[in-house]
Amino acid sequence: MIRCITNGIVLTMNSDREIIDSGAVVIENNLIKDYGSIEEIKKKYDFDEVIDAEGGIxxxxxxxxxxxxSMSIFKGIGEDVPDRLRKFLFPLEEKLVDKELVYKGARLSIAEMLLxxxxxxxxxxxxxxxxxxxxKEMGIRCIAGESTLNKNTPDSEIPYGGIDYAKSFIEKWKDDELITPAIAPHATYTNDAEHLKIIDxxxxxxxxxxxxxxxxxxFEIKMFREEHNMTPTEYLESIGFLSNRxxxxxxxxxxxxxxxxLKKHDVGVVHNVTSNAKSARVISPVLEMREAGIRVGLGTDGPMSSNHQDIISVMHQYTKVQKINCGDRSKATAIGAVEMGTIDGARSINMDDTIGSIEKGKKADIIIVETSTPNMTPLYNCYSNLVYSAYPSNVVFTMVNGQVLVKNKELIRSNLKEIINDSNGLKDKVYSVVGPQQ
Ligand SMILES: [Zn+2]
Structure with a gap:
C-alpha cells in the first residue's frame, strides 16, 4: 500500500535540515519511501490513498x-507544597499503584501524547x-523500563524485585516492533553498585x-560527596557502569x-526542563552538553512533575529558561529545540537509524502541525513557529509506524471518552488516600 501526505511544508530534520515548501511524503506500508516537491512526487507514483496536509507542517x-x-492519575495533587514526595506521592504509590491504575494512567498519557x-x-x-x-494497543512507539529500587515497590515485596520482573518483561517484548523493553534502575541513590552491575x-x-x-x-549530590567524595556521574564511572546503553x-x-x-562514555541525556523548573531545581547545562557533542533529547518527566506530556511545551520552555540563564537571546535557538525534540531526541535514545527525521527508509512516524490558526499565522520560519508560537493542540494528524492514530485532531484507534471516564473513575481512590483537594 502506497500513501502520500501532500500539500504541506515538509520539515525533514535530515542532516541538511532540508525544508520543502510545497512538499509531499510517500509512505509504503510502515516506511517512508520518498519525499520531495508535490510535482516531482506526483510524476513518480500512483497512490492508494492521499492525505491532504492543508498547508500544515x-x-x-x-x-x-x-x-x-501512569502517574497521570495523580496529576494536580498536592501542588506547590514543600516535600510533596513524602507527603503525597509515596502514600499514593504505596496504596494505589496496581495493574489497573498503571494501565489506565498510561492510556490517559498516551492519548495526550498522540494528540x-x-x-x-x-x-x-x-x-x-x-x-x-x-x-501496543494504542499504536505508539515506546521504550518501557521496569524500575528497580533498594526497597519494596508496588509490584515487588522484596527490594530489587524489579530485576526479575524486568528479565521476564524483556523476554516477552524483546522482538516487538513498537515496544522496546528496558531495565530502569530508579536512581543513583536507590540502587547500589552490586545491583547496578547485575543490571548492566x-x-x-x-x-x-x-x-x-x-x-x-x-540531596543526591550531597550524599555522593559525603560518602564517596565524588559527583554521582563520577561515582557511576568509578564502578564501570557508564555506557552508550x-x-x-x-x-x-x-x-x-x-x-x-558523559562524552567519554557516550551516555544519552534527556533534559526535562518543565519538570525541573516546577520543582525549583537548578538549570541543567544543556547547551554545554550539546556543545561537547553529547546526545541530548527532551522529556516531560511524570505528569505529577510537569503536568503535561507534550514536547511542544518543553521546547518552548527549554529555549526561554536557557536564554534567561545565559542572559543572551541568541542562545538556545528554535532550531536547536526542534532538533532535540526530534532527531537529537532519537539519537539520545539510540533510535536515530529508524526514527527522528523524514528520510527514505525510516519508519513512518509523521505528524502534521496546522499553520492556519491565528497563533501560527504568519509563518516565516517553521522552527520559530513550532517553538515560540505553537500549542500542542495545533497538531492535527499523527501517524506511527505507518498507522494513522490521530486524524483531524481526534484519536481514531482508541476511544478517548472511555479513557477519560476510566481515569476519572479512579478519583475516589485517590481522595481516599490524600483527602479533599482544594
Ligand atoms: Zn523522572
Missing part, C-alpha cells in the same frame, strides 16, 4: 525521552508490562537500554568533569 513525530505515564504529536516515549515505572500493553549485565545480554535518574536531586534523565547538577565523563 509535515514533520517527524516528537520524542518524549523521559516520563512516567500532541508525540510518536515515541520512554517510560520508567512499575508493572511496566501494563504500560507496554497500553502502548542484563542490559548487555539482552541488548536493551538502561533508563535512570542521574544527578537530579540536591544508558538513557539518563535530568543531569541538572553537573560539573565540567561530569560533562567530559
Amino acid at each position: 509535515i514533520m517527524p513525530g516528537f520524542i518524549n525521552g523521559h516520563c512516567h505515564v 500532541a504529536g508525540v510518536t515515541t516515549f520512554v517510560d520508567m515505572y512499575y508493572y511496566e508490562d501494563e504500560v507496554a500493553k497500553a502502548a 549485565e542484563i542490559s548487555k545480554k539482552y541488548e536493551v537500554p538502561i533508563l535512570m535518574h542521574i544527578s537530579e536531586m540536591d 544508558i538513557i539518563g534523565a535530568h543531569f541538572t547538577y553537573m560539573t565540567e568533569n561530569d560533562i567530559e565523563i
Whole structure:
C-alpha cells in the first residue's frame, strides 16, 4: 500500500535540515519511501490513498525521552507544597499503584501524547508490562523500563524485585516492533553498585537500554560527596557502569568533569526542563552538553512533575529558561529545540537509524502541525513557529509506524471518552488516600 501526505511544508530534520515548501511524503506500508516537491512526487507514483496536509507542517513525530505515564492519575495533587514526595506521592504509590491504575494512567498519557504529536516515549515505572500493553494497543512507539529500587515497590515485596520482573518483561517484548523493553534502575541513590552491575549485565545480554535518574536531586549530590567524595556521574564511572546503553534523565547538577565523563562514555541525556523548573531545581547545562557533542533529547518527566506530556511545551520552555540563564537571546535557538525534540531526541535514545527525521527508509512516524490558526499565522520560519508560537493542540494528524492514530485532531484507534471516564473513575481512590483537594 502506497500513501502520500501532500500539500504541506515538509520539515525533514535530515542532516541538511532540508525544508520543502510545497512538499509531499510517500509512505509504503510502515516506511517512508520518498519525499520531495508535490510535482516531482506526483510524476513518480500512483497512490492508494492521499492525505491532504492543508498547508500544515509535515514533520517527524516528537520524542518524549523521559516520563512516567501512569502517574497521570495523580496529576494536580498536592501542588506547590514543600516535600510533596513524602507527603503525597509515596502514600499514593504505596496504596494505589496496581495493574489497573498503571494501565489506565498510561492510556490517559498516551492519548495526550498522540494528540500532541508525540510518536515515541520512554517510560520508567512499575508493572511496566501494563504500560507496554497500553502502548501496543494504542499504536505508539515506546521504550518501557521496569524500575528497580533498594526497597519494596508496588509490584515487588522484596527490594530489587524489579530485576526479575524486568528479565521476564524483556523476554516477552524483546522482538516487538513498537515496544522496546528496558531495565530502569530508579536512581543513583536507590540502587547500589552490586545491583547496578547485575543490571548492566542484563542490559548487555539482552541488548536493551538502561533508563535512570542521574544527578537530579540536591540531596543526591550531597550524599555522593559525603560518602564517596565524588559527583554521582563520577561515582557511576568509578564502578564501570557508564555506557552508550544508558538513557539518563535530568543531569541538572553537573560539573565540567561530569560533562567530559558523559562524552567519554557516550551516555544519552534527556533534559526535562518543565519538570525541573516546577520543582525549583537548578538549570541543567544543556547547551554545554550539546556543545561537547553529547546526545541530548527532551522529556516531560511524570505528569505529577510537569503536568503535561507534550514536547511542544518543553521546547518552548527549554529555549526561554536557557536564554534567561545565559542572559543572551541568541542562545538556545528554535532550531536547536526542534532538533532535540526530534532527531537529537532519537539519537539520545539510540533510535536515530529508524526514527527522528523524514528520510527514505525510516519508519513512518509523521505528524502534521496546522499553520492556519491565528497563533501560527504568519509563518516565516517553521522552527520559530513550532517553538515560540505553537500549542500542542495545533497538531492535527499523527501517524506511527505507518498507522494513522490521530486524524483531524481526534484519536481514531482508541476511544478517548472511555479513557477519560476510566481515569476519572479512579478519583475516589485517590481522595481516599490524600483527602479533599482544594
Ligand atoms: Zn523522572
